[in-house]
């Protein structure tokens with residue numbers, strides 16, 4: 001039997017990461033990364049039962065240098081690595097000067113530094129075989145400066161710009177990098193960010209499985225906005241005068 005290729009997914013314990021893990025497991029062995037060991041173990045058992053193959057877990061806090069290096073080394077030394085999905089991330093909401101600065105720095109560590117370190121590590125393996133994909137989760141927020149979610153939106157703008165540049169550098173090696181820019185997606189994200197979801201209309205939501213599926217099916221786009229509603233939102237935003245866009249974003253972020 002042919003050896004399966006390997007996918008490593010960060011943030012695999014819930015939400016988009018869990019959805020990516022379930023879909024990747026159809027065709028890949030997986031390495032599931034997050035802090036919640038119990039959830040990772042349960043998912044690995046389910047994947048083995050449903051799809052066969054090898055499903056390993058790594059308990060890691062990716063804001064901790066030691067843990068981040070441990071995951072990076074696994075990527076660098078994995079000969080069959082075909083897919084890396086950098087899903088782990090979180091958001092903060094509120095007036096920047098009133099937020100805990102340690103949490104803001106930690107948000108940068110996870111949303112930016114971990115993505116940079118792990119993308120670099122994955123490319124070392126992928127370039128040996130001239131094959132692979134990296135999906136970095138940005139956000140629709142990556143297209144905006146977002147008052148009352150300043151660090152989060154700036155971190156996602158970094159991920160978008162960084163991934164688009166890596167796409168261009170690596171496509172000639174047969175390695176495709178994607179910045180995935182979802183809008184509101186039903187996961188634990190909003191609860192962790194203390195967002196009041198009751199104010200967000202139903203038609204704006206997507207579910208994690210459909211977002212993961214759209215992302216995995218589209219190999220060649222450096223920046224992918226899933227869903228027509230989200231694509232229309234970005235288009236409308238790009239046509240607005242900057243000041244109006246900033247004011248509307250501020251109002252939206254203050255209302256949730």
Ligand SMILES: NC(=O)c1ccc[n+]([C@@H]2O[C@H](COP(=O)([O-])OP(=O)(O)OC[C@H]3O[C@@H](n4cnc5c(N)ncnc54)[C@H](OP(=O)(O)O)[C@@H]3O)[C@@H](O)[C@H]2O)c1
Nearest residue numbers: 011013014015016034035036062088089139185187188189
């Ligand atoms: N949901 C949305 O509406 C939405 C929209 C646009 C973009 N996004 C982006 O999508 C990505 C996934 O978020 P989600 O919606 O799936 O949210 P989620 O359900 O809260 O999942 C976040 C994942 O990140 C992991 N994580 C958090 N802190 C970590 C740390 N320090 N070290 C390692 N893993 C950590 C969590 O697992 P543990 O707690 O077990 O560590 C969890 O698996 C994020 O980058 C988010 O910014 C989400």
